[in-house]
Amino acid sequence: MPINILMPALSPTMEQGNLVKWLKKEGDKVKSGDVIAEIETDKATMEVEAVDEGTLGKILVPEGTNDVAVNRPIAILLEEGEDSSAVDEAPSGQKAPSEKAASAPEIRKGESVSAPLAEPPKTTALPVSDRALKTNGSAGKIFVSPLARRIAKERGIDLAALTGSGPHGRIVKKDVENAQPGASRQAPPAGGGFPLIPDEQIRALFEPGSYDVIPHDGMRRTIATRMQQSKIVVPHYYLAVDFELDALVKMREEMNSYAPKEDGKPVWRLSINDFMIKALALTLKKHPEANASWTEGGMLRHHNVDIGVAVAIPGGGLITPILRNAQDKSLSQISQEMTELARRAREKKLKPHEYQGGTTAISNLGMYGVKHFTAVVNPPHSTILAVAASEKRAIVKNDQIVMATMMTATISCDHRVLDGANSAELMQTLKGYIEKPIGLVM
Amino acid sequence: MADNQFDIVIIGGGPGGYVAAIRAAQLGFRTAVVEREHLGGICSNWGCIPTKALLRSAEIFRYFDHAKNYGLSVERSAFDLKAVIQRSRGVAAQMNNGVQFLFKKNKITTIWGEAKLTKPGEIVVTASTKSVLGPPVEAPKGALGAGTYTASHIIVATGARPRVLPGLEPDKKQVWTYFEAMNPDSFPKSLLVIGSGAIGVEFASFYRTLGAEVTIVEVLPQILPVEDAEIAAFARKQFEKQGIRILTGAKVTNLDKKSDVVTAAIEVDGKSETISAEKVISAVGVVGNIENIGLEAVGVKTDKGIIVTDGYGRTNVKGIYAIGDVAGAPMLAHKAEHEGVTCVEAIKGLKVHALDKDRVPGCIYCHPQIASVGLTEAKAKEQGREVRIGRFPFIGNGKAIALGEPDGICKTVFDAKTGELLGAHLSGPEVTELIQGFVIAMNCETTEEELIHTIFPHPTLSETMKESVLDAYGRVLNM
Numbered sequence: 034m035p036i037n038i039l040m041p042a043l044s045p046t047m048e049q050g051n052l053v054k055w056l057k058k059e060g061d062k063v064k065s066g067d068v069i070a071e072i073e074t075d076k077a078t079m080e081v082e083a084v085d086e087g088t089l090g091k092i093l094v095p096e097g098t099n100d101v102a103v104n105r106p107i108a109i110l111l112e113e114g115e116d117s118s119a120v121d122e123a124p125s126g127q128k129a130p131s132e133k134a135a136s137a138p139e140i141r142k143g144e145s146v147s148a149p150l151a152e153p154p155k156t157t158a159l160p161v162s163d164r165a166l167k168t169n170g171s172a173g174k175i176f177v178s179p180l181a182r183r184i185a186k187e188r189g190i191d192l193a194a195l196t197g198s199g200p201h202g203r204i205v206k207k208d209v210e211n212a213q214p215g216a217s218r219q220a221p222p223a224g225g226g227f228p229l230i231p232d233e234q235i236r237a238l239f240e241p242g243s244y245d246v247i248p249h250d251g252m253r254r255t256i257a258t259r260m261q262q263s264k265i266v267v268p269h270y271y272l273a274v275d276f277e278l279d280a281l282v283k284m285r286e287e288m289n290s291y292a293p294k295e296d297g298k299p300v301w302r303l304s305i306n307d308f309m310i311k312a313l314a315l316t317l318k319k320h321p322e323a324n325a326s327w328t329e330g331g332m333l334r335h336h337n338v339d340i341g342v343a344v345a346i347p348g349g350g351l352i353t354p355i356l357r358n359a360q361d362k363s364l365s366q367i368s369q370e371m372t373e374l375a376r377r378a379r380e381k382k383l384k385p386h387e388y389q390g391g392t393t394a395i396s397n398l399g400m401y402g403v404k405h406f407t408a409v410v411n412p413p414h415s416t417i418l419a420v421a422a423s424e425k426r427a428i429v430k431n432d433q434i435v436m437a438t439m440m441t442a443t444i445s446c447d448h449r450v451l452d453g454a455n456s457a458e459l460m461q462t463l464k465g466y467i468e469k470p471i472g473l474v475m
Numbered sequence: 476m477a478d479n480q481f482d483i484v485i486i487g488g489g490p491g492g493y494v495a496a497i498r499a500a501q502l503g504f505r506t507a508v509v510e511r512e513h514l515g516g517i518c519s520n521w522g523c524i525p526t527k528a529l530l531r532s533a534e535i536f537r538y539f540d541h542a543k544n545y546g547l548s549v550e551r552s553a554f555d556l557k558a559v560i561q562r563s564r565g566v567a568a569q570m571n572n573g574v575q576f577l578f579k580k581n582k583i584t585t586i587w588g589e590a591k592l593t594k595p596g597e598i599v600v601t602a603s604t605k606s607v608l609g610p611p612v613e614a615p616k617g618a619l620g621a622g623t624y625t626a627s628h629i630i631v632a633t634g635a636r637p638r639v640l641p642g643l644e645p646d647k648k649q650v651w652t653y654f655e656a657m658n659p660d661s662f663p664k665s666l667l668v669i670g671s672g673a674i675g676v677e678f679a680s681f682y683r684t685l686g687a688e689v690t691i692v693e694v695l696p697q698i699l700p701v702e703d704a705e706i707a708a709f710a711r712k713q714f715e716k717q718g719i720r721i722l723t724g725a726k727v728t729n730l731d732k733k734s735d736v737v738t739a740a741i742e743v744d745g746k747s748e749t750i751s752a753e754k755v756i757s758a759v760g761v762v763g764n765i766e767n768i769g770l771e772a773v774g775v776k777t778d779k780g781i782i783v784t785d786g787y788g789r790t791n792v793k794g795i796y797a798i799g800d801v802a803g804a805p806m807l808a809h810k811a812e813h814e815g816v817t818c819v820e821a822i823k824g825l826k827v828h829a830l831d832k833d834r835v836p837g838c839i840y841c842h843p844q845i846a847s848v849g850l851t852e853a854k855a856k857e858q859g860r861e862v863r864i865g866r867f868p869f870i871g872n873g874k875a876i877a878l879g880e881p882d883g884i885c886k887t888v889f890d891a892k893t894g895e896l897l898g899a900h901l902s903g904p905e906v907t908e909l910i911q912g913f914v915i916a917m918n919c920e921t922t923e924e925e926l927i928h929t930i931f932p933h934p935t936l937s938e939t940m941k942e943s944v945l946d947a948y949g950r951v952l953n954m
Contacts (some may be wrong), residue, residue: 178920180895187893206895206920 035115036085037106040094043074043385047251050074051099052107057089063110070096070107074251077383087112177204184209211330252350260409268448271407274460278423278438281308281470288364300369306342306397307368309420309442311473312466314338314359317393317416320459324392326413327449333413337361341394341411342371344378352378353411355391364473399423405441415450416459419443478619481507483819484598484626486590486768489516490523491799491811492632493574499819500581507584507624511603513612514578514585516634518808519570521654526677528563529657530840533684537842544879554685556662563657575615587614588621592769595794597625628794628822631775631782632815633768635761635800642729643669643757649737650730650755653678659754663687667739667752669727671698673839675758676714680841683719690720690750692727692741701837703851703900705866709884710902713843730755763801786829788818796822810835836914838907843883846910849898849917852888861891863923865947867939869903871954874934880904883936885943887913894922899940909937923948 040050051073057063068080069089090111094101101107175192177185181204185192190212197204249257285303292299317324317338326333338360341353354374359367377383396408397420408419423440430437442463446456466472483499485492488510499506513520532554538545539552578585588600601621614620637652639645645652651659656678664687668679671693683689691698691714698714698721699707711721722743729740738751763781775790775797776783781804782797784790790797796818799811813830820827836848855862869875869883883903890897899913916926926944931937938953945951 179922179925180893180920183922184893 034112035090036087036110036112038069038083038108038110040101040103040105040107041072041081042103043072043077043079047074047103049100049102049251052094052096052101053078055092055096059089059092061089063087063089073381077385077388078381079384083110085110085112087115090115175204176202178206181206181209185212188212250350252346252352256350259411263409263412267410267412269407269410269445270448270453270456271443271445272453272456272460273405273407273441273443274464276440276442276464276467277428278305278440278467281305281467282423282438284470292365301365301372303364303368305399305423305440306395306420307364307371308467308470308473309395309397309418310340310342310356310359310367310371311362311364312463312470313393313395313418314340314362315466315473316459316463318360319462320455322455323416323446323451323459325415325450326392327415327447328413332450335392338393339391341388341391341414342374343394343396343408344375346379346381352381352383352388353391353394354378354383354388393417395420399440405443407443408445410445410447412447415447416456417445418463419445479622479624481505481584481624481626483507483628483630483822484509484586484590484624485630485632485815486598487516487632487634487799487801488514488574488585489632489634489799489811490518490808491634491815492516492630493577494812495630495632495798495815495819496583497577497581498816499822500583502819502823502825504628504819504823506581507586507619507626508578509586509588509590509598509600509624511587511589511605513571514574514615515567515571519574520567521657523808524570525563525567525657526653526681527840528566529559529681530677532559532562533681534842537684541879556659560658571612578615579617585615585618586620586624587618590624590768592629592631592773592775592795593623595773595792596627596629597623598629598769599623628796630788630815630818631768631770631790631795631797631801632799632811633764633801634811635763635806637757638760638762640757640759643727643755643759645757646732649732649753650757652757656756663752663754665752665754666690667692667737667750667755668758669739669755670758670760671721671723672700672758672760673837675756676710676839676841676845678756678758679714679719680717683714683717684842688720688752689718690722690752692725692739692750693721693723694726696724698723699839699845702845702847703886703888703898704853705886706845706847706884706900706902710841710843710845713882713902714841717842761800761806763803763806765801787821787827788814789821805832805835805837807835807837834914834917836910838910840907843880843903844906845902846906847898847900848910848914849896850888851898851900852886855888855890855897860897862897863889863891863947865889865943865945865951867942867946867951867954869936869939871942872934872936872939874936874938875904877934878904878936883939885909885939887940887943887947889923889944889947894924896921896923896926899943901939903936903939905936909940912937912940 043050052070053073054071056071057069063069063083064086065083067083069083070081072079072081087110090109092108094107176197177192178199182192184206190209192204195204195208195212198208199205285305285308289299289302292301294300321334324335324338337358339355339357340359341355343351343353345351356367356370356374374387391414393414394411394417396417398406399420399422402422405421406419408417410417419442421441423438425436426439427434428437428439444456444460482504483506485496485508488508492508493514496506496508518524536552536554539549542549586600589603590598590600593599637645643650647655653674662685663682666682666687666689668675668689668691671691675691676699679689679691697704697707698711715721722741725741725743727739727741731738736751736753737755738749739755741748741750765777765780765782770777770782773792773795775792775795782790782802784797784802788796788798788802798814798818800806802814817827817830833849836846839845852862852864865887867885870881875881875883880903883906884901886900887896888898889895896913896917899910901909923944926941929941931941942951942953
């Protein structure tokens with residue numbers, strides 16, 4: 034029987050995606066593990082691998098199609114011995130499930146993307162070429178024991194947000210009992226804002242024809258949801274500190290002059306931001322109470338400092354690739370890694386594990402000449418550092434007005450995790466690293 | 476690799492050890508098992524299996540006695556004790572051969588003798604000094620013998636032996652352990668069984684069915700102390716109907732042995748009485764075999780007679796593991812097997828789950844049979860759970876009536892809040908074959924809903940299981 038290939042769910046919140054490109058043609062032989070298509074989500078472009086062997090019988094969704102719903106059949110795979118006439122056997126579109134559907138939710142090699150809700154015969158959910166993706170897709174069937182499902186319902190736990198520890202990633206009682214009760218309930222409905230005022234009322238305030246309606250893309254919705262969630266749930270407070278950068282600027286120039294060269298070009302070039310990443314990493318290592326995440330069950334105090342660095346996407350939106358174990362990396366390592374992550378972020382080529390998680394974040398708007406700003410904490414982080422522009426200012430030193438290169442950075446903190454004094458001490462440590470940057474290389 | 480070097484050496488070829496060995500071989504480990512007496516261990520040779528053979532003889536004998544109930548006639552029912560025992564020994568021998576075959580098939584080396592840990596990664600094997608229970612078993616063909624052997628991983632699976640209480644020491648003649656009870660020279664007219672656990676009640680059942688006067692003495696207030704109180708009370712009633720005398724809360728203080736009779740002094744409710752019987756079976760539990768295997772030499776931690784392990788068989792000493800009876804209760808063959816497999820898979824680095832003792836089923840093959848898994852009602856309440864209890868008597872089951880076995884009960888314990896199946900407790904015909912349905916249900920974390928949605932075939936005894944679940948939720952159909 035021909036196998037329907039379905040639009041995979043690449044992340045728990047994904048409901049639809051764009052089919053960017055087919056890498057196989059109709060009639061091509063396909064082996065398990067072959068990359069057959071590229072799919073774009075709100076955050077990334079990802080490769081889709083075949084699970085079964087066969088021949089690509091028919092492409093149902095042409096490349097360049099946007100907003101393809103998760104679990105919609107996108108192609109039909111013919112098994113050995115079947116010819117293209119068999120294509121008709123596989124129902125196109127989301128038709129009624131047949132009797133064989135019950136056998137579908139069998140997890141296949143290396144994937145945790147789950148089987149669809151309305152299963153056509155012998156349906157295969159596609160794996161994603163990324164082992165880090167461990168969630169049960171929210172749009173598909175979630176593998177969960179009946180008992181775990183019931184406990185989750187009682188406690189208001191969102192199963193889609195859990196990772197199963199049972200056989201084949203099945204969510205079992207233990208996983209639900211270890212989850213934060215009610216945590217997911219605080220979130221507004223996934224994939225959209227939490228409308229304070231109904232759309233019609235907002236539109237009514239403006240002259241018809243005086244505006245265009247631009248549909249939200251996935252990234253916009255994700256940003257809306259996450260930021261709104263944070264501002265509703267996370268009690269923010271902010272501390273702004275001025276930093277004198279002259280020593281850092283000088284050291285940066287010197288270090289850059291020592292950068293090894295390849296084809297006449299330096300292999301790396303340190304930016305002020307690279308120094309900020311390193312300084313924040315060492316600071317948090319010294320203040321473990323701040324390198325933490327709030328959970329209802331207890332504070333998660335992280336061993337490593339994983340820093341999300343906000344990268345603006347050309348054409349709108351942003352994504353924060355995570356620079357992991359920043360405390361153990363040299364400035365040149367940080368610089369090279371950051372350059373690569375930012376490049377792939379702009380190209381939307383990051384994999385979920387490269388932008389999910391992290392313990393803190395940095396947002397730098399210095400290049401735009403911004404003097405001071407505050408950023409929104411992105412849970413599970415408990416802090417975010419907003420770095421403004423460096424500029425020459427007249428300051429008072431030893432009762433003399435002198436010129437210095439100054440920069441204002443503002444930390445936003447989750448008051449559930451940190452109190453004001455903690456954060457103030459943290460900023461003092463940060464100031465020490467930035468104003469005496471030799472500490473960053475010792 | 477030299478002949479005396481292995482990846483895994485397992486000390487003891489019982490159900491835990493031999494199954495662990497097969498799994499180890501499957502995973503590509505060079506594996507050896509040290510055995511001092513008989514492959515298959517107590518289970519195959521002197522425990523689970525031969526007793527089931529004896530009890531089967533008793534069961535058929537009971538059918539003869541009740542032939543009239545089925546419209547049949549038997550002229551004279553009688554038994555030939557020698558033949559009954561011979562059959563039981565034959566069954567044991569067959570099991571033993573089976574293990575030898577499996578070892579050969581899986582290229583597992585047998586080392587014949589007694590092992591002693593000398594240092595981590597090393598054992599010294601010497602010829603066995605244990606007095607053998609039956610006719611001596613030859614070392615299997617191709618087995619290695621005394622010598623020094625090394626292995627990266629050593630699994631202690633030395634099992635258990637009958638517990639001996641002071642004053643009740645078995646003497647092989649008049650005071651038996653299960654070994655003698657399984658292999659008697661003559662049929663005792665009267666029998667005193669001390670202890671009402673699985674071993675005690677199985678022998679009581681066997682001997683009573685074949686006509687002996689049987690008394691069971693239990694020190695605790697309830698027979699079958701680990702079972703649900705309701706099941707124990709039900710079984711007690713059935714045993715007493717069969718003519719077994721039962722004393723609970725009773726302590727044997729002294730055994731006075733004469734040439735043909737043993738008189739036991741018993742304290743019950745502060746009063747003393749005496750019971751005389753031709754033979755006494757001491758069935759007061761088993762204790763782990765932790766002695767003389769060099770545990771002290773390598774510093775393996777033990778506690779109250781068992782080796783302390785972490786749920787994956789690991790002891791406090793790297794490279795030394797323990798599984799089965801010697802690693803603690805419940806001392807059951809299937810628990811040992813499971814631990815053996817888990818232990819070996821953890822060594823291999825596979826993803827395994829530690830043993831959940833609340834999901835180890837237990838089966839007793841007395842008449843009526845008893846089977847259980849999970850928490851008793853009392854234990855569940857002790858844990859502060861709010862429970863829903865379901866009960867269904869076999870008298871409401873068509874198949875049980877057709878079999879002429881209407882005495883039985885199926886009890887289920889659910890968590891009232893979540894519908895989690897906490898325990899199942901059965902007594903009645905073939906319940907040892909039924910319990911596995913509940914074990915699977917528990918392992919898959921079903922709630923009452925899935926059980927209620929499951930179709931149980933008609934007519935089968937298993938329908939009592941579904942009815943019990945229905946009863947817990949006020950929906951019982953056939954009562």
